[in-house]
Amino acid sequence: MSMFQTVMSLRHLCLPGAYASPEGFVLGGWANALPIQSIVYLHEICAGVMLGRTKEETIADIKALLEYKRESAFHDFDASPPRGKLKREIFDEEREQALEQRAFLERNGYRYPQTVEDCVELFKAFHIVHEIVVAGEVYFDVIISPFPVLKHYLK
Numbered sequence: 001m002s003m004f005q006t007v008m009s010l011r012h013l014c015l016p017g018a019y020a021s022p023e024g025f026v027l028g029g030w031a032n033a034l035p036i037q038s039i040v041y042l043h044e045i046c047a048g049v050m051l052g053r054t055k056e057e058t059i060a061d062i063k064a065l066l067e068y069k070r071e072s073a074f075h076d077f078d079a080s081p082p083r084g085k086l087k088r089e090i091f092d093e094e095r096e097q098a099l100e101q102r103a104f105l106e107r108n109g110y111r112y113p114q115t116v117e118d119c120v121e122l123f124k125a126f127h128i129v130h131e132i133v134v135a136g137e138v139y140f141d142v143i144i145s146p147f148p149v150l151k152h153y154l155k
Contacts, residue, residue: 003146004143004144004145004146005143005144005145006130006141006142006143006144007021007022007046007049007050007141007142007144008049008132008139008141008142009144010144021042021043021046021142022042022046022128022142022143022144022145022147023147024143024144024145024146024147024148025039025042025128025147026039028147028148028149028150029150030126030128030150033101033104033105033150034101034105034122035074035075035098035101035112035113035119036097037074037119038113038119038122038123040065041062041116041119041120042123042128042129042142044058044061044062044065045058045062045120045123045129045140045142046142048061048140049139049140049141049142052139053139054137054138054139055131055138055139055140056138058140059116059117059120062116063116066116074098074112074113074114074115074118074119075094075095075098077095077098077099077102079091098112105122107155108153108154108155109155110122110125120140125153126148126153127143127148128142128143128147128148129141129142129143130142130143
């Protein structure tokens, strides 16, 4: 029996339509250290693992979701503030949080992600997401337990 629990190893235990997701991401402080979009992408990766989707299919699914919602992958630091007081306040709050997260990542030797692929690379660097090759196809798997500890990646 493996010392690790992963989404793939728990796949057979979930009800159809349900998926395993690591609570350690939020409880361990990762949700504060990484861009808010990364939470959504991690859940989408978990869903892809549960459905048996390849890495390529999972990334395409995330990009399709972004296109459908008409959202950018991550904060655009070059964007101009929108008009309207409330929209401007929200924009300013999101920008401030993104700047703090970018500074945190850069201080610790990482880059703030700009694309879905960049986010996946961060997840891999933090050992949250792993790639597995099965019959020549690349698949993702996600650690559930023990979940990586944020402080182990800080300088």
